Amino acid sequence: MTTDATGAGVTAQALDSLRGTADPRLGELLTGLVRHLHDFARETRLTQEEWERAITFLTATGQACTDTRQEFILLSDVLGLSMLVETLNSDRAAGATESTVLGPFHMTDSPVRALGDDIDLVGGGERCVVSGRVRSADGTPLPGAVVDVWQADDKGYYDVQQPGVQPAGNGRGLFTADAEGRFWFRTCVPAAYPIPTDGPVGVLLRATGRHPYRPAHIHFIAEAEGHTPVTTHIFVAGGDYLDSDAVFAVKQSLVQDFTETDDPSLAREFGVANPFRHARFDLVLERTA
Amino acid sequence: MTTDATGAGVTAQALDSLRGTADPRLGELLTGLVRHLHDFARETRLTQEEWERAITFLTATGQACTDTRQEFILLSDVLGLSMLVETLNSDRAAGATESTVLGPFHMTDSPVRALGDDIDLVGGGERCVVSGRVRSADGTPLPGAVVDVWQADDKGYYDVQQPGVQPAGNGRGLFTADAEGRFWFRTCVPAAYPIPTDGPVGVLLRATGRHPYRPAHIHFIAEAEGHTPVTTHIFVAGGDYLDSDAVFAVKQSLVQDFTETDDPSLAREFGVANPFRHARFDLVLERTA
Structure with missing residues (x-):
């Protein structure tokens, strides 16, 4: 029997783990991040395969960065986040x-x-x-x-x-x-x-x-x-x-x-x-x- | 005069830009991602400096990955996303x-x-x-x-x-x-x-x-x-x-x-x-x- 089909328990644990954050603003940001990240996965019913593709994409984005190229800023730019x-x-x-x-x-x-x-x-x-x-x-x-x-x-x-x-x-x-x-x-x-x-x-x-x-x-x-x-x-x-x-x-x-x-x-x-x-x-x- | 103080216009443009996505599931995922990413920034009133620190962190995470180490999976793990x-x-x-x-x-x-x-x-x-x-x-x-x-x-x-x-x-x-x-x-x-x-x-x-x-x-x-x-x-x-x-x-x-x-x-x-x-x-x- 699945004890936590919607993952609400995992989300609660992840949020709880942030309670010891020394800097209150960082705690606020990470709490918002975990909340939105988990809601995103829950709402879209993200599959394991899609999660793996996302991991691969983010890894490649980090590895494309050099002293003269910032692929993560570019990603933020094209998603409208920078603006x-x-x-x-x-x-x-x-x-x-x-x-x-x-x-x-x-x-x-x-x-x-x-x-x-x-x-x-x-x-x-x-x-x-x-x-x-x-x-x-x-x-x-x-x-x-x-x-x-x-x-x-x-x-x-x-x-x-x-x-x-x-x-x-x-x-x-x-x-x-x-x-x-x-x-x-x-x-x-x-x-x-x-x-x-x-x-x-x-x-x-x-x-x-x-x-x-x-x-x-x-x-x-x-x-x-x-x-x-x-x-x-x-x-x-x-x-x-x-x-x-x-x-x-x-x-x-x-x-x-x-x-x-x-x-x-x-x-x-x-x-x-x-x-x-x-x-x-x-x-x-x-x-x- | 600020034309778009809440950034609603930028969010609308970013969402609109995804309408030509060939794969409907990818379109659904990216739409959910942009919505949550923008809501996160709006709700926390993310500052430029915080955004820069996030970019630096994500870049370092990608660059820590090797053939035998996957730091982005580890990040997903400690945020409760993997589980x-x-x-x-x-x-x-x-x-x-x-x-x-x-x-x-x-x-x-x-x-x-x-x-x-x-x-x-x-x-x-x-x-x-x-x-x-x-x-x-x-x-x-x-x-x-x-x-x-x-x-x-x-x-x-x-x-x-x-x-x-x-x-x-x-x-x-x-x-x-x-x-x-x-x-x-x-x-x-x-x-x-x-x-x-x-x-x-x-x-x-x-x-x-x-x-x-x-x-x-x-x-x-x-x-x-x-x-x-x-x-x-x-x-x-x-x-x-x-x-x-x-x-x-x-x-x-x-x-x-x-x-x-x-x-x-x-x-x-x-x-x-x-x-x-x-x-x-x-x-x-x-x-x-």
Whole structure:
């Protein structure tokens, strides 16, 4: 006779075993984890064979990780968990720039650059100027704000993915806003790109009939004294995959026009040849309490 | 302004992305997984830092796996998931022997042995006879039933954990029941032992204030024609950790007396010296439908 057909007894024992956890927050997290993990198995009536496949998948995910690749973050990304955690932890005031995921390519320090510098050290793709102002939510400009920028090139690759092909620091820059809180730099329009699909996450994407692409975007971290930093992207309006980002990171407020520009005075101002694309937007920070 | 403070929008997108899954069962499992994973993060208000620690832990767990060590199974074990899955998939008729987890040490074929053989090839610890009958739930003996046995030695180690110290096949035997369904063999009383604690699972056990021990037990898989095989243990009654097995695998019906015996006729029958311990129990299989 089965003494515990629904497994309620095992669940109770597993929960009970966590009562000696020294750190109360860890105890809370592990309790929630065991509860959900067991409910998942119970509700789906998970079979031994399915459990074995899950073990194999998780093991392969761990073993695909290297110094330059984080397959578990990728798994969290494609399951929407990374973006959910980001969302839950970004309770911003009205008007402040929305945040989005950091992503896996902020792994090297961005080189310090002067306002107006070209962060495209290779010179491919469409020429582009990005400009705007760092300001507080009440409109006050934030002189000396630091703006960290990184992006893929016009083929969809980050410098760290192509050592020896792209120079280190290509597509990256650490800028300091001027006395009026303004920032501006030159670059190329980044391309949409697929997340890596040669590992377990690729197997998952294929099994679920999903494409691996992220819409074209530029990453930013903006920081200023007395304000909460923001980690975000801007997405290129009109590009592919904006409504099916493989990692669910698009927020409508972050989609920006990269306007086709052919204005001689603007071209002179930014030191670019016509025509070029121009993305203009402000990075708006929330004052810390 | 935050457009999706609870993350409901991200969850909806992640669930929607699974709609193209070709295998309907996989779709069901992934949908349940995303739902529970997101609810877990939402309910606990998981922080970025906690998420990062979880990623680091899972990565280390995958990287601790080798050909002879499966840290993800161990993690599943100590969270009670392995035993829950086992329980959900072992809906047995009244009277049939209850099942329990396979465990990680059934990794080599047990050597074929004759009834009465001693599976303790080293000769340590307390001498012991294990005997019983394989029968159907209605009492019919099952001649020719196959009984696969494996156990730790009197120090708590399996042969595969100590290559070069224990001979291969120590503590293992593949027996065939006689014409009356009987099986019997000699061995030593196994010791309780700790699961491996030098990896991420050990970190988890220490953080939760749990000991790593499993109560002393002998593993069995019994198979007979026309019957559902059973994978189980017998636990040594009166031993330590019976009510706090690190992997939650104890079922009361599986706890067996290893009776102190000093009976000359029994000693002669089994070819052992007095005194010895004697575990007697039947392996009861359920007829397949």
